[in-house]
């Protein structure tokens with residue numbers, strides 16, 4: 001899947017419209033410029049003020065990064081703010097066809113008494129104001145573009161490199177879906193091998209090898225380690241996926257790790273760690289608790 005098609009998909013989820021012009025579309029290209037800039041500025045160590053918050057108290061004349069951040073913000077808002085403005089205008093003109101995250105949120109916010117909520121942050125009763133909504137929608141577009149296209153491309157590569165896996169996956173698709181239609185979400189529970197192939201692709205060729213920085217909001221102890229309150233914690237996806245205890249011979253692409261014939265392959269999604277494969281606290285983990 002090309003990155004443009006992946007963006008078009010998340011555009012549909014977020015704003016209820018596709019990017020019809022895939023090639024030479026300046027707005028799509030700007031999304032990728034913004035994503036690439038985000039990847040650069042969020043690298044740990046690129047901005048000292050991230051590591052040493054005391055620096056944030058410096059006045060503007062000693063804080064050149066702040067002027068740059070303001071410029072970046074204005075540049076990003078031209079794009080992200082433009083999407084929200086256009087969306088609102090078309091909804092005001094009576095376009096009710098858009099069944100998407102932003103429409104659903106604006107409808108609920110209006111029912112909650114905030115038809116208009118300009119500005120930053122959230123309302124006193126917890127609704128996102130426009131700028132926060134703009135950035136939340138933008139996060140979906142940023143997060144769901146190159147991740148999805150790169151995962152889909154790795155999936156195809158893995159299938160081509162492992163003909164026996166491909167044959168088994170094909171057999172399952174033919175038996176469950178047949179040749180006359182595309183698979184849909186209702187088929188998922190009947191396609192445990194396909195789901196296992198997707199999970200193994202995401203493990204072996206994860207599009208992202210390091211997570212995003214998080215902050216601990218209390219002291220935590222893990223084994224012999226103290227993680228003090230307010231530490232920056234970054235998950236090491238690569239090490240988690242290549243853990244030889246959880247995944248023996250981790251370099252080998254083997255969907256059977258996740259496959260149990262006759263039962264749906266569970267996804268490790270949502271906040272409930274019970275369902276995770278790789279969380280040390282999960283019953284599915286092979287680590288001793």
Ligand code: HEM
Pocket residue numbers: 010013139140141143144145147148151202206207208210211212213235237
């Ligand atoms: C194969 C596709 C994807 C991969 C490999 C992927 C991977 C990741 C990773 C590694 C993180 C950081 C986790 C952390 O350190 O806490 C993340 C965060 C996030 N992803 Fe994805 N992602 C994918 C698709 C998507 C899609 C399609 C969306 C939206 C529709 C999305 C939305 C997000 C959001 C909103 C966050 C931030 C979550 C937070 O603030 O904690 N991702 N993703």
